[in-house]
Amino acid sequence: MRATTALLFIFGGLLALPVQAADALDWIKRLSQADQQQNFQGTFVYERSGAFSTHDVWHRVDADGSVRERLVQADGPRQEVLRVNGVTQCVGGGMAGQVAGGELWPARRLNPQELSSWYDIRIAGESRIADRPAVVLAVLPRDQHRYGFELHLDKETGLPLKSLLLNDKGQIIERLQFTRIELTAPDDAQLQPAAACQPVKELKDASVTTGWHSEWVPPGFTLNSTLQQRSPVSNDQVLCLAYGDGLARFSVFLEPLHGAKVDDARTQLGPTTVVSRRFASEDGGTMVTVVGEIPSGTAERVALSMRPSGAQPQ
Structure with a gap:
């Protein structure tokens, strides 16, 4: 029984x-x-x-x-x-x-x-x-x-x-x-916002002219938007690719370096991982920065996977 x-x-x-x-x-x-x-x-x-x-x-x-x-x-x-x-x-x-x-x-x-x-x-x-x-x-x-x-x-x-x-x-x-x-x-x-609340300009959709792609993203993550915005330190346009799986999100920022010497970096700000890697190229290189709510090892792999169209792995 x-x-x-x-x-x-x-x-x-x-x-x-x-x-x-x-x-x-x-x-x-x-x-x-x-x-x-x-x-x-x-x-x-x-x-x-x-x-x-x-x-x-x-x-x-x-x-x-x-x-x-x-x-x-x-x-x-x-x-x-x-x-x-x-x-x-x-x-x-x-x-x-x-x-x-x-x-x-x-x-x-x-x-x-x-x-x-x-x-x-x-x-x-x-x-x-x-x-x-x-x-x-x-x-x-x-x-x-x-x-x-x-x-x-x-x-x-x-x-x-x-x-x-x-x-x-x-x-x-x-x-x-x-x-x-x-x-x-x-x-x-x-x-009603306070007078000090500064208007945000609408970002330019650059989905047709990105010229970049990722050779690897985590399973389940898809490209949600592609935007361009002005760099805070130069007149260059920074490309932003935003990915998500519905809950987790990360963005990839691509900024021209014009030959500037910039070190790779890796930072953890609470839940936010920031990984920057320099992509070398004949036009002076690009700084690839991944920012998001993902583990640092995953962000590192995404950063290393970014390629301009037609480029071969370095």
Whole structure:
């Protein structure tokens, strides 16, 4: 009798596994849709490399479906970002000149089925964040080329109330967590940027004339956009290739050197890896810089794989 009971327990557990996986993917779908459907405003804490900052956020979905969002750092130097439909309109404070079209808040279009090819997604339990009940998702990488996540999603709306980025040892390398959130639409005044918020020029789409390609990117990563922007130290145009797998992202910056002597570099800034490698060529060379939320070994391999069209490996 005990053996029969044990077999039923094991068999029942095996049957429950695909059900739990399906439920987890449903939560990923809700997360993907939440920012396009839900008004909210609140305060969250951001942590990386042992440093904390507090931010206020106002997020509104208008009747025509457009999404307006404003973020202001509430402690330390004042920093501000205003975005409309995911596109940065202006930046202020220390972010001026550093933010172009990137996202500071995770408003990403997620494909649950594609993500499940690169991550093992499981329901890990329940929690309570900012006085709201949440479901906890464990998002575990299936290879060494990406980090893991622990996501605490609001049970009512699917909004991410807490997000942890974890390295291969399970250590927290980035934390974003709400301390206060209200599901109400901010008014026009709350979405109005300060006078010091500097407009961001729209970047030029250079998808047709890149002249560069990567011979290797991690499985699951695809090229999402190709942009050109002016270098902060010269009049040259810097090419930016942005890749992502739905959760993780990295960008490759390609800047002409014109023969300048520049050393290779490798830096880790919390969850962000920065790897720069000089590509030698007859026209004076190019500095290839990979920046993103990926392990340093992966960024190194991507940097070494970049080639101008028709070039052979060095």
